[in-house]
Amino acid sequence: MSVLSGRDMVGGYGGADILKGCSIEVDEGEIAVIVGPNGAGKSTAMKALLGLLPLKQGSVWFRDRELTDLNPQQRIAAGIAFVPQTDNVFTSMTVRENLEMGAFLRNDDFSDSIEQIFELFPALADKHAQLAGELSGGQRQQVAVGRALMAQPTVLMLDEPTAGVSPIVMDELFERILEVRRSGVAILMVEQNARQALSIADRGYVLVIGENRYTDSGKALLANTEVRRAFLGG
Amino acid sequence: MDAITDLINALVLLLNYVVVPGLSYGSQLALGALGITLVFGILRFANFAHGDSMAFGTMVTILVTWWLQARGINLGPLPTALLAVPVGIVFTIVLLVATDRFVYRYYRRQKAAPVTFMIASMGVMFMTNGIVRFVIGPNDQRFLDGERFIISAREFKASTGLSEGLSIKVSQGLTIVIAVLLVAVLFWFLQKTRTGKAMRAYSDNEDLALLSGVDPDRVVLITWIITAILATIAGALYGLDKSFKPFTYLQLLLPMFAAAIVGGIGNPIGAIVGGYVIAFSEVMVTYAYKKVFIYLLPQSLEPEGLLQLLSTDYKFAVSFVILVLVLLLRPTGILRGKVL
Numbered sequence: 357m358s359v360l361s362g363r364d365m366v367g368g369y370g371g372a373d374i375l376k377g378c379s380i381e382v383d384e385g386e387i388a389v390i391v392g393p394n395g396a397g398k399s400t401a402m403k404a405l406l407g408l409l410p411l412k413q414g415s416v417w418f419r420d421r422e423l424t425d426l427n428p429q430q431r432i433a434a435g436i437a438f439v440p441q442t443d444n445v446f447t448s449m450t451v452r453e454n455l456e457m458g459a460f461l462r463n464d465d466f467s468d469s470i471e472q473i474f475e476l477f478p479a480l481a482d483k484h485a486q487l488a489g490e491l492s493g494g495q496r497q498q499v500a501v502g503r504a505l506m507a508q509p510t511v512l513m514l515d516e517p518t519a520g521v522s523p524i525v526m527d528e529l530f531e532r533i534l535e536v537r538r539s540g541v542a543i544l545m546v547e548q549n550a551r552q553a554l555s556i557a558d559r560g561y562v563l564v565i566g567e568n569r570y571t572d573s574g575k576a577l578l579a580n581t582e583v584r585r586a587f588l589g590g
Numbered sequence: 591m592d593a594i595t596d597l598i599n600a601l602v603l604l605l606n607y608v609v610v611p612g613l614s615y616g617s618q619l620a621l622g623a624l625g626i627t628l629v630f631g632i633l634r635f636a637n638f639a640h641g642d643s644m645a646f647g648t649m650v651t652i653l654v655t656w657w658l659q660a661r662g663i664n665l666g667p668l669p670t671a672l673l674a675v676p677v678g679i680v681f682t683i684v685l686l687v688a689t690d691r692f693v694y695r696y697y698r699r700q701k702a703a704p705v706t707f708m709i710a711s712m713g714v715m716f717m718t719n720g721i722v723r724f725v726i727g728p729n730d731q732r733f734l735d736g737e738r739f740i741i742s743a744r745e746f747k748a749s750t751g752l753s754e755g756l757s758i759k760v761s762q763g764l765t766i767v768i769a770v771l772l773v774a775v776l777f778w779f780l781q782k783t784r785t786g787k788a789m790r791a792y793s794d795n796e797d798l799a800l801l802s803g804v805d806p807d808r809v810v811l812i813t814w815i816i817t818a819i820l821a822t823i824a825g826a827l828y829g830l831d832k833s834f835k836p837f838t839y840l841q842l843l844l845p846m847f848a849a850a851i852v853g854g855i856g857n858p859i860g861a862i863v864g865g866y867v868i869a870f871s872e873v874m875v876t877y878a879y880k881k882v883f884i885y886l887l888p889q890s891l892e893p894e895g896l897l898q899l900l901s902t903d904y905k906f907a908v909s910f911v912i913l914v915l916v917l918l919l920r921p922t923g924i925l926r927g928k929v930l
Contacts, residue, residue: 429803438801446794449787457791460784461803503802 365414437509444500447489458506494525617769620865621824631856635707642718645839647822651678854927
């Protein structure tokens with residue numbers, strides 16, 4: 357039983373359906389990656405899992421609890437954290453305040469968790485009192501991921517976490533994501549850098565126009581000649 | 591020796607007619623502008639009803655003050671109105687939360703454009719103004735009692751031997767002290783408390799705040815409560831300092847909006863800076879400097895005119911000119927608020 361799964365999801369933003377029967381799942385301690393061409397519905401699939409998109413058909417499950425009719429707030433409270441692709445930090449608040457906002461729903465003492473985030477992203481420890489809006493793109497992404505982790509989520513969803521950052525920063529971010537997986541969190545991400553993302557993925561989904569085209573382990577998809585030719589540029 | 595006395599007299603004159611009135615009027619504008627900026631930052635619309643929220647809170651305060659005075663209850667040297675303000679705040683909270691439930695919430699659910707909210711707020715403005723004029727009437731009301739002066743001009747002259755007097759009214763002193771305390775508490779709340787941080791987060795990035803588990807209804811409710819507190823206190827202080835007339839509070843909208851925008855709308859520190867900038871500009875441009883120059887210049891150069899840049903009738907033009915200049919030259923305001 358996967359920790360989070362969307363089954364046969366159909367839906368869109370009012371007009372034509374963007375998702376046409378797409379299924380995604382991820383389990384604890386696992387990285388699942390959604391890749392595919394532009395307009396395939398990758399981010400939309402993630403938004404459907406979070407409840408930001410009403411489904412016409414299909415269902416969303418958190419372990420054996422059905423989430424389909426819950427709003428995003430209720431799903432977050434259930435243990436799903438989401439890092440949007442853009443506008444994913446509070447620019448007018450300090451790094452520490454951003455992390456505190458991540459722990460907004462927690463009632464326990466979360467100072468340990470802040471220290472853990474600073475261990476995971478040492479660059480943030482030095483800048484804890486700086487406004488997030490003043491940080492570089494890569495550091496902002498770290499704050500964004502840190503904010504999401506502060507909620508101690510069971511599932512962490514990342515929408516193109518490496519969009520717009522340099523290759524070095526990207527490598528480091530993937531490195532950190534692997535570290536987060538080791539702590540048992542289920543990670544689901546949408547990525548433009550398909551090759552690199554699939555190389556760390558336990559599970560890969562290739563979406564094409566709102567449907568699952570290929571589903572396999574990341575390594576198997578990388579080895580699949582058809583996938584490589586059609587989606588990974590040879 | 592005479593030259594020094596003249597200089598001191600000139601300074602006292604400026605202190606008396608520019609600095610003290612500017613500080614107290616600026617504090618009143620700052621409190622008003624803070625309410626406008628909070629609603630703009632969190633509910634994301636320009637609240638035209640704010641001046642009339644102030645009038646409503648002040649009206650309730652006045653009615654309760656009269657009731658207390660009729661029962662012989664007073665605060666000695668301090669105005670009785672201070673005892674009545676909490677009641678005014680409670681009524682204003684009820685009014686603002688009710689208008690939110692019946693008017694603004696509907697548009698929030700529709701995800702209406704800010705301009706729709708603004709026009710709805712004009713409707714609320716007319717309605718509130720109507721209630722106030724219906725209950726207390728359109729005329730001037732005075733409700734100040736207790737001591738009138740902290741320092742009176744006569745005492746000042748007697749104790750210093752200067753020919754110019756400095757007077758500080760109790761209402762002016764109270765305005766400045768209360769404004770400082772209120773602003774300190776507000777900033778502590780916004781910076782340090784969990785709810786305050788949630789409000790800032792919601793203002794900064796609504797979607798991300800929702801993703802962090804912030805409850806939007808609670809943020810909206812608390813915003814209206816704080817707005818009601820600020821509006822009632824600002825209105826009561828203005829009424830004590832000048833006098834209460836419903837139409838004056840409608841007119842206060844312009845300098846208050848100017849203050850919020852000049853300082854950087856959505857930015858609370860900006861609202862305070864803007865409040866003083868507008869107040870001092872108004873006071874300085876409309877003050878007649880003749881007497882100051884008589885003290886400072888040799889007798890042969892004594893000015894003939896009043897040396898007043900603008901008649902006080904035009905004081906609203908001052909905030910309007912500053913507003914237009916800021917919107918043209920630096921639309922984010924002095925402290926970089928949001929662009930309208």
